[in-house]
Amino acid sequence: MTASMVTVCTSASKAATRGTGPARAAGPAARPSYPSFASYVRARQPVLLRTARSLTANPSDAEDLLQTALTKTYVAWDRIEDHRALDGYVRRALLNTRTSQWRKRKVDEFACDELPEPEVMPAGDPAEQQVLRDAMWRAIMKLPARQRAMVVLRYYEDLSEAQTAEVLGVSIGTVKSAVSRALGKLREDPELTPVR
Numbered sequence: 001m002t003a004s005m006v007t008v009c010t011s012a013s014k015a016a017t018r019g020t021g022p023a024r025a026a027g028p029a030a031r032p033s034y035p036s037f038a039s040y041v042r043a044r045q046p047v048l049l050r051t052a053r054s055l056t057a058n059p060s061d062a063e064d065l066l067q068t069a070l071t072k073t074y075v076a077w078d079r080i081e082d083h084r085a086l087d088g089y090v091r092r093a094l095l096n097t098r099t100s101q102w103r104k105r106k107v108d109e110f111a112c113d114e115l116p117e118p119e120v121m122p123a124g125d126p127a128e129q130q131v132l133r134d135a136m137w138r139a140i141m142k143l144p145a146r147q148r149a150m151v152v153l154r155y156y157e158d159l160s161e162a163q164t165a166e167v168l169g170v171s172i173g174t175v176k177s178a179v180s181r182a183l184g185k186l187r188e189d190p191e192l193t194p195v196r
Contacts, residue, residue, distance in 0.1 A: 034077050040086055041070060046163055048090055053158075055098045069093035139189040147182035150175055
């Protein structure tokens with residue numbers, strides 16, 4: 001179990017004991033323990049974190065958002081009848097929490113003499129962008145299978161080094177060194193020279 005998952009489970013347990021209802025009435029000594037909740041978090045955290053990241057631009061805010069949604073799920077664990085629908089429950093908690101955050105956000109308005117014009121960034125040529133993507137994929141396909149898998153998991157699937165190591169069943173150090181070698185090969189690829 002990663003540190004963040006332990007934090008989620010611990011925080012959820014504390015939230016349950018601070019709340020109202022049977023868990024509160026029974027006291028801290030009778031705090032409910034849900035091994036199935038911990039197993040669920042372990043198995044589904046990467047997928048749920050990607051959902052949280054799609055709701056907020058900041059990765060730290062996404063982690064906070066997921067922790068809040070998992071805390072709400074933990075508190076309601078006894079009341080959730082169909083545990084096959086847990087992903088839907090957590091996603092709804094993510095969305096509701098994010099919506100509440102948007103509503104609470106303070107919007108300041110300032111009067112000014114001139115309206116600031118947004119700086120227009122020149123749009124890239126779609127054909128050139130496609131050529132670049134194709135060249136990048138060809139360069140990635142030249143990498144050894146293990147390095148290629150690590151590069152795809154790290155940079156296309158946006159997994160952390162720890163998550164990549166877990167998926168591939170290797171150490172984090174192996175991921176770091178293999179990705180470093182792979183990026184070195186990509187930098188030297190003649191097809192990508194014009195990009196640099």
